[in-house]
């Protein structure tokens with residue numbers, strides 16, 4: 579259905595639907611390569627980029643959620659320049675996505691507090707409890723901290739709202755590329 583004899587989806591609508599299906603699947607599948615995209619941001623006159631975990635995907639609102647420490651450099655960067663790009667590649671699909679996004683951070687409020695309530699008793703909570711901000715110069719790596727009382731948490735949510743999506747398919751039958759702005763799609767020369 580909607581696929582050619584090489585098994586490829588034919589229409590822009592079918593491709594877009596499959597992109598969102600894969601993105602939603604990636605959040606719940608630790609082996610899906612799209613679960614760990616690279617998030618690029620603007621750092622003054624420089625580019626910056628790092629791997630993050632795609633925690634939630636809302637296909638209807640075209641939004642992604644990433645968790646982070648509110649003191650991380652990427653948070654200061656997105657507060658100055660609230661735009662970025664999420665890049666992901668799947669060898670299995672042969673698909674690269676470049677998602678141009680508007681970025682916002684939520685440090686308190688219901689969205690952050692309800693998610694923090696879920697993870698604060700898990701080992702992952704340590705990622706958001708360090709007394710030292712990420713990137714602080716230290717004498718030596720500290721041993722893994724146990725559960726101990728800390729002054730506060732630094733858990734925050736980065737929301738990435740999709741502005742446009744650049745899809746590239748590498749395939750021996752011929753590469754294909756398309757851009758999706760809103761619900762509109764256009765084919766592009768790869």
Ligand SMILES: Cc1cc2nc3c(=O)[nH]c(=O)nc-3n(C[C@H](O)[C@H](O)[C@H](O)COP(=O)(O)O)c2cc1C
Pocket residue numbers: 614626627628629630631632644645646647650651652653712713
């Ligand atoms: C597989 C992987 C997943 C990661 N996931 C996250 C994440 O979800 N959130 C995060 O803040 N950092 C994550 N990191 C760490 C970042 O890549 C980065 O080193 C750290 O956040 C500091 O980045 P910054 O100084 O640009 O803020 C991850 C790193 C790896 C290797």
